[in-house]
Amino acid sequence: VARLALKVDVDTYVGTARGIPPLLDLFDRLGVRATFLFSVGPDNTGRAIRRIFRPGFFGKVRRTSVVSNYGLRTLLNGTLLPGPQIGRKLGHVMQAALRRGHEVGLHAYDHVAWQDRVAERDRSWTLNELDKGMDAFHSALGTAPSTIGAAGWQVNAHVPELEDRLGFDYASDTRGERPFRPLTHRGDRARCVQLPTTLPTLDELLGTVATDVDDLVRTLLGLTEDASRDQVFTLHAELEGLRYIDCFERLLVGWRNQGHDPGRLQDNYNALDVAVIDAQRLGWTELPGRTGRVAAAHLETSLP
Ligand SMILES: [Zn+2]
Secondary structure, rough: OEEEEEEEEEEEEHHHHHHHHHHHHHHHHHOOOOOOEEEEEEOOOOHHHHHHHHHHHHHHOOOOOHHHHHHHHHHHHHHOOOOOOOOHHHHHHHHHHHHHOOOOEEOOOOOHHHHHHHHHHOOOHHHHHHHHHHHHHHHOOOOOOOOOOOHHHHHOOOOOHHHOOOOEEEEOOOEOEEEEEEEEEOOOEEOEEEEOOOOOOOHHEEEOOOOHHHHHHHHHHOOOOOOOOEEEEEEEEEOOOOOHHHHHHHHHHHHHHOOOEEEOOOHHHOOOOOOHOOOEEEEEEEOOOOOOOEEEOOOOOOOO
């Protein structure tokens, strides 16, 4: 059976409060355990909401406005209103995911700050963001994250060494075909294995290759027909947990019918023979339907 890890990125206050509970119910109903990656610090999403997803996504796809999907509050957070501390206010929602058998990991302290700035920042800025994230995660959940996945697939050359130092065995910061061991900025093989997101996201597909939800389900299931390959699918509490939950249920059922076993990043990692994983430099790549560059194994350019 091929493993298909479900990596649930939770980016915002609203996504945590309103997107996680329906996903937990769906997973219970289907007997699925997934990996939730939380944003635990301030929600400074504000007007950056459009930049978390592909710019243009909402304009093209949504008939209703961004305001009705996210609420006025989200659009003002970090702009006119101070960003609410997600972990402090919504720890009980995160704890419910843990209690119901899901893997829990760290997505970001401040999602907007990391996504917009980490590529240009130095080691001490990066370590400070990670430390604040680890602390806020522990305060909210009473336990340490078992894995980590960078906001917006944005990293810098210091990330592999820092993830080793924080004790992670595996992380999902990148996009790509198969697991690899990144090189640290010193050129050593990192211990922490990268499990890249292998499939396109809903916001990348909708409005580009997929014109509607039926098309999206068909397209994604077309990419997973070969059930011998392990996959990682990234979903968002803000999308698949809210407006697109029926679409996501169709995907889960479809994947099971194809012979995939939807589960946690941990299940993908446990099935690996870590002794034979290639070492690769971290680099950037570009993807259809996504603006800007995302982290990947070597490919076109390596990080400075
Ligand atoms: Zn995110």
